[in-house]
Amino acid sequence: KKDVDHLVIFTDNCPGQNKNWLLMAFWLQLVEEKWFKIITHHFLVTGHTHLPSDRDFALIEKRHRKYAPEVYSPEGWHKIIKDANNKNPFKVTVMQQEDFFSFEPVLANIQKSAHTTNKENVDFSGVYTFRFKTENTKSFFIKHTVNGEYNEVNITKKGRPVNTPLCDLKNKYMEPIQISAKKLQNVQSLFPYIPPIHLPFLNGLTSRGSDEEDVEVL
Numbered sequence: 001k002k003d004v005d006h007l008v009i010f011t012d013n014c015p016g017q018n019k020n021w022l023l024m025a026f027w028l029q030l031v032e033e034k035w036f037k038i039i040t041h042h043f044l045v046t047g048h049t050h051l052p053s054d055r056d057f058a059l060i061e062k063r064h065r066k067y068a069p070e071v072y073s074p075e076g077w078h079k080i081i082k083d084a085n086n087k088n089p090f091k092v093t094v095m096q097q098e099d100f101f102s103f104e105p106v107l108a109n110i111q112k113s114a115h116t117t118n119k120e121n122v123d124f125s126g127v128y129t130f131r132f133k134t135e136n137t138k139s140f141f142i143k144h145t146v147n148g149e150y151n152e153v154n155i156t157k158k159g160r161p162v163n164t165p166l167c168d169l170k171n172k173y174m175e176p177i178q179i180s181a182k183k184l185q186n187v188q189s190l191f192p193y194i195p196p197i198h199l200p201f202l203n204g205l206t207s208r209g210s211d212e213e214d215v216e217v218l
Contacts, residue, residue, distance in 0.1 A: 005037040072198035102172040105164040116151040178208035
């Protein structure tokens, strides 16, 4: 929305999804490009939260258990999600491989500081709020309590910075994504129990010849 200057985000405390340098770099880039003047990211208290998305996931899970307990392909999940909420149906946007971009150039341009400017440790796990401002894109600000003061975290990297606009990011995947050899073997062992109509998708899976887990570290 063109008339929105301050973006406020509420998420849970999951480190892998929400509390990591990749997401911090993304918020910084948005204020750098002046999409927003201020971005404030709040984290709800662990064990005392219930976001609207939690109800949505519960509806999807209920539809899955009651009407479609066996799912053999991504298309199966598309239908479950579409049919999960009769009153306000979910809109399913099917992502393609070319819709994913590598954020590494933006992440590489920031210094992952271990301390605030007043020498306090930057402990992401204990942060309650992050704040990012267009007026200072060389830092972001954190606080550890609801009513606490913000402390500055400088992320300026030594040397000449190279800013990479979001519109210039390259595709993250240049070839079909492969899975581990062990996972592919497990999938293929289930072929006798899968309806033939779903096999074309599964037959298209390929292995990278390694048993490493399919986990990306942020």
